[in-house]
Amino acid sequence: MKMTIDHPASGLRRKSVKLSTRYGVLGALLIAPSILLFCIVIIYPLVSAIYLSLFSIYTPTLQGRWVGLGNYAQLISGREFWPSLWNNLVWTIGTLSLQVFFGVGLALLLHQNIVFRSLARSLVLFPYFVSTVVAVLIWRWLFNDLYGVLNHVMLIAGLIDMPLDWLGSMPNAMISVILVGAWKYFPFVVISVLARLQTIPEHLYEAASMDGAGWWARFWDVTMPQLREVLAVVILLRAIWDFKEFDLIYLMTGGGPVTSTQTLPLLVYKQAFALNEMGGASAIAVVMMLIMLAFMILYMRDPRPAEGK
Amino acid sequence: MNLVAWTVVFVVAFPLLWMILTSVKQQSELFQIPPTFLPEMITFEHYFTLINETPFLTYFRNSLVIALATTCVVIVIATLGAHSLARFSFPGRERLAQLVLFTYLLPSVVLIIPLYLLMVQLGIANTLFSLTLAYTTFALPFALWLLRSFMLGIPQDLEAAALVDGASRMEAFFDVILPQALPGIISTALFSFILAWNEYLYAMVLVTTEEIRPLTTGVMNMLITSYNIEWSLLMAASVMMSLPVIVGFALLQKQLTRGFGAGGVKG
Numbered sequence: 001m002k003m004t005i006d007h008p009a010s011g012l013r014r015k016s017v018k019l020s021t022r023y024g025v026l027g028a029l030l031i032a033p034s035i036l037l038f039c040i041v042i043i044y045p046l047v048s049a050i051y052l053s054l055f056s057i058y059t060p061t062l063q064g065r066w067v068g069l070g071n072y073a074q075l076i077s078g079r080e081f082w083p084s085l086w087n088n089l090v091w092t093i094g095t096l097s098l099q100v101f102f103g104v105g106l107a108l109l110l111h112q113n114i115v116f117r118s119l120a121r122s123l124v125l126f127p128y129f130v131s132t133v134v135a136v137l138i139w140r141w142l143f144n145d146l147y148g149v150l151n152h153v154m155l156i157a158g159l160i161d162m163p164l165d166w167l168g169s170m171p172n173a174m175i176s177v178i179l180v181g182a183w184k185y186f187p188f189v190v191i192s193v194l195a196r197l198q199t200i201p202e203h204l205y206e207a208a209s210m211d212g213a214g215w216w217a218r219f220w221d222v223t224m225p226q227l228r229e230v231l232a233v234v235i236l237l238r239a240i241w242d243f244k245e246f247d248l249i250y251l252m253t254g255g256g257p258v259t260s261t262q263t264l265p266l267l268v269y270k271q272a273f274a275l276n277e278m279g280g281a282s283a284i285a286v287v288m289m290l291i292m293l294a295f296m297i298l299y300m301r302d303p304r305p306a307e308g309k
Numbered sequence: 310m311n312l313v314a315w316t317v318v319f320v321v322a323f324p325l326l327w328m329i330l331t332s333v334k335q336q337s338e339l340f341q342i343p344p345t346f347l348p349e350m351i352t353f354e355h356y357f358t359l360i361n362e363t364p365f366l367t368y369f370r371n372s373l374v375i376a377l378a379t380t381c382v383v384i385v386i387a388t389l390g391a392h393s394l395a396r397f398s399f400p401g402r403e404r405l406a407q408l409v410l411f412t413y414l415l416p417s418v419v420l421i422i423p424l425y426l427l428m429v430q431l432g433i434a435n436t437l438f439s440l441t442l443a444y445t446t447f448a449l450p451f452a453l454w455l456l457r458s459f460m461l462g463i464p465q466d467l468e469a470a471a472l473v474d475g476a477s478r479m480e481a482f483f484d485v486i487l488p489q490a491l492p493g494i495i496s497t498a499l500f501s502f503i504l505a506w507n508e509y510l511y512a513m514v515l516v517t518t519e520e521i522r523p524l525t526t527g528v529m530n531m532l533i534t535s536y537n538i539e540w541s542l543l544m545a546a547s548v549m550m551s552l553p554v555i556v557g558f559a560l561l562q563k564q565l566t567r568g569f570g571a572g573g574v575k576g
Contacts (some may be wrong), residue, residue, distance in 0.1 A: 026478055027397025034390035037449060040427075046415065048423030062426065106317060114314045122558055123322040129554045130325070131507035133525045134547040138324045141331065141540050149327060149344050183321070244416035247509045251529065268418040273514070278422060285419040292416075 053282035059272060064279060071283035080259065080267060081284065085291075088263040091178060091249070092242045098182035099238055100231070103189020108223075110190065111197045121194075128187035136251040139180045143167055167253055170260045177252050177261055184248065185241075189234055196230040197223070236299055240292055264288045325551075332356070332544035339541055355545040364519060365546060368527030375437055375523055376505040376553075379444040383452045383501045386445075388494060391456035392482055396468075417447070421514050428515060435518050443511045448501040455500065459493030460486065499557045506553055524550050 053071055057064035075081045110121050127135065142150045143166035151163040166176045200223065208218045246265040249255070255262035255270070262270070264284060272281035331339065332355055334348040359365045424443060428434040433442075463486060471481040487494075509525045516522050522530070528546045 027393045030389040030393035030397070033386045034449060034453060037386065037445060044427070045420045045423035048426070049419050052422065062429075106321075109310075109314045109317060112310055112314065114311045120314060120318045123318050125558070126322065126325055126554070129503055129507075129558070130551050131525060131554075132509055133507075133529055134328070134550050135324075137528075137543050137547050138328045141544065142324060142327065144540075146342065147340055147344060147540075149346075152342075152344050183324070244418070246416070246418055251509070265416055265418045268416075272422055282419075282422055285416065285422070288416055289419060 049282045049285050052279055053286050055279040057278040059276040059278045062278075067279065071280045072287070074280065075284055075287065080262075081264075081287075083259065084262050084264050084267040087174070087259075087261060088243060088265075090174060091181070091245075091261070091263055092239060094174075094178040095181035095185070096235070096239055096242055098178065099186040099189050099242075100235060102182060103186045103234075104193055104227070104231075106186070107190045107193035107197055108219075110194055124190055125187045127184050132184070132247040132251065135180065135184050136248065139176075139183075140167070140252065143176060168257055170257060173253050173257060173261050177249055180252060181242065181245070181248055185238065188238065192230055192234045193227060196227060200226045236296070239295070239299075243292060243295075244288070328544050328547050328551075331540065332548050334541070336541055355541045356549070359542055359545050359549070363531055363542070364522075364527065365524075365531075365549075367520065368522055368524045368531075369549070371437065371521060371527075372506055372523040372525070375440045375444065376502050378437070378441045379448055379505040380498050380502045382441065382445050383448045384494060384498050387449060387452035387456050387497065388487070388490070390453050391460050392486060394453065394457045395460035417510050420446070421510060424511075425514050435516055435521055437521055439515050440512060440521075440523065443515060444505040444508055447508075448504050451504070452497045452501055455497045456490065456493055459490050459497075463489045503554060503557065 052064075054066065054068055055064035056067045056071065106124060110117065110124065114120060142148050145151060145163045145165050145168075148166075150166070151160075154160050155163065165172060167173050204222045204226075205218055208222050213221065244265055245263070246269065249261055249263055250266055250269065253261045255266045265288070268281045268284045268288070271284060272278050330346070330348060333351045333353065334345075335350055335352050335354075338345055338349055424446075425434070428439045428443075431439075433439045467485045467489070468481045471485050472478070476484065507525065508523075509529075512523050512526045516526065524546075528543070528550065
C-alpha cells in the first residue's frame with residue numbers, strides 16, 4: 001500500500017476527524033475531465049453564439065458575412081421579436097403560477113397520512129419524468145376536437161355545447177399549452193416542497209394549535225415562512241426553465257396558430273433552421289440570455305421579506 | 310382527506326391511464342363518438358404493428374445505446390468530479406461549483422447552434438457518438454450537483470481511518486466513498502438515463518438519418534408526417550417509450566424522492 005505524502009496523523013490531531021484537503025493537484029485532476037467537457041460543449045458554444053450573432057450566416061452552407069450589430073438592429077425593429085417576447089412572458093407567468101399553486105397544494109396533500117401514500121407520490125411524479133414527446137402525444141390526443149375525451153367529458157357535463165378547438169385558435173392554444181406545461185412540470189415543485197415540509201418540526205404546529213390557530217392560520221403563519229426559502233429557489237429555477245422551454249410548445253402547436261404561441265426559443269429555431277438565418281438566430285438567442293441574466297440578477301438582489309409578521 | 314387527495318392524484322395520472330387504455334383498444338373503437346372509456350376488447354395488435362411494420366425497434370435500439378453510453382460517461386466523470394468538489398480545496402473551487410449551476414440555466418437553443426457547427430466540423434454529425442457527447446453536456450452539471458450533495462453528506466471518519474491505515478486518497482475513494490455513495494450514484498445514473506432517453510431538440514438538430522435516429526424524434530416523425538395520424542400506434546409507442554421511466558420508478562421509488570429533494574433544495 002502506498003504511503004501518503006502528508007502524514008495522516010497530523011490531520012487527525014487537529015480536530016476529531018477532518019481529512020486534509022490540501023491535495024490540490026489530485027483534486028484538480030479529478031475535476032479536469034468535467035472542466036474539459038464544459039469548455040468544449042458549453043463555454044465554446046456560448047462564446048460562439050455571441051460571435052455568430054455578429055454575422056449573417058446562411059445555414060445550409062454556413063457561409064457568412066460580417067454585419068456587426070445589424071442582426072440586433074433588425075430584431076429590435078422587426079415584427080416578430082416583440083410579439084414572441086410577449087408570448088414568452090405570458091406563457092412563463094401563466095404556467096409558473098399554476099405550477100407553484102398546484103405544486104404547493106399537492107405537496108400539502110401528499111404530506112398528510114393518506115392511504116397508499118408512496119404510490120400516490122410516485123403517480124404524481126410521472127408527468128415530470130415522462131418524455132415531452134409522450135406528454136405531447138397524449139395531450140394532443142386528449143385535445144382532439146372530434147375524438148378527444150376532454151371534449152366529450154365537457155359536453156356531457158354541459159360545460160360546452162360544441163366541441164372546442166383546443167389547439168387551433170386563440171386564446172385556446174395558449175391556455176392549452178400553459179395547462180400542459182403546468183401538468184408536466186408541477187411535480188418538480190411538489191418534490192422540493194414536500195422534502196421541506198417533512199423537516200418542519202411538529203411542535204410548531206402544536207404550539208399554534210394551542211394558541212387557537214385554525215388550519216389557515218397554521219398554514220400561513222407556520223408553514224409558509226418555513227417554505228419561503230425553498231419556494232424562492234424553486235420559483236427561480238422554474239421561471240428560467242419555463243422561459244427557455246422549447247420542446248413542449250414546439251411539439252404542441254409549433255408556435256401556432258400562425259405565431260400566436262411562438263415564444264423566443266421557437267423564434268430562434270425558426271430563424272436558424274426554417275429561415276436559414278443562423279446569425280439572426282444567434283442574436284435572438286443572445287438577447288434571450290441577457291433577459292434571463294437580468295431577471296436572475298434582479299431576483300437575487302430582491303431583499304426577502306422578513307420572516308413572520 | 311383521502312378522497313380529496315386520491316381524486317387529485319387520479320386527475321393528474323389520468324392522461325397516462327388514457328394512454329395505456331387507448332393503446333389496447335381496437336382501431337374502430339378509437340373513432341367512436343361518443344368515445345368509450347374502457348376498451349370493449351383488449352388487443353395488442355398496435356404493439357405488433359409497431360414492432361413489425363415500423364422502424365420503431367431501430368429507434369429503440371438507438372435510444373438505448375445513446376442513453377446507456379451517456380449515463381456511463383456522465384457517471385464516471387461526475388463521480389470523480391464530485392469527489393473533487395466535495396473533498397478537496399483548490400483555488401477556484403467555489404467558483405466552479407457555482408458555474409455548474411449556471412450552465413444549467415442556458416437555453417438549449419443557444420447551445421444547439423454552435424454545437425451543431427462543431428459536430429459538423431469534427432465530422433461526427435449524424436453519429437451516435439455526437440448525440441452521446443451532446444447529451445453528456447446537459448446531464449453532467451446535474452449529475453455533479455447531485456453527487457456532490459451526496460458526497461458532502463458522507464462522514465469523513467471512514468476515509469480518515471483508511472488513510473491512517475496507509476491507503477492513498479484514490480484507494481480511499483474506491484474502497485470507502487464509492488460503496489457509501491452507491492445509492493446516490495444509482496439515483497444519478499437513473500436521472501441521467503432518463504434525461505438522455507427523453508431528449509428531443511438535440512436529437513432533432515444533430516441527427517437526420519434514419520439509422521441513427523432515436524425514439525423521440527423517430528416517433529414524432531414516423532407518425533405525424535403521415536396523412537392520417539395513427540393515434541393507436543402513437544399511444545402504443547408512447548407506452549413503450551415510457552417503459553424505462555416506469556421500470557426505473559418501480560425499482561427506485563424512495564431513492565428518487567429523497568435524492569432529488571436533497572440535490573434540488575440544498576445548496
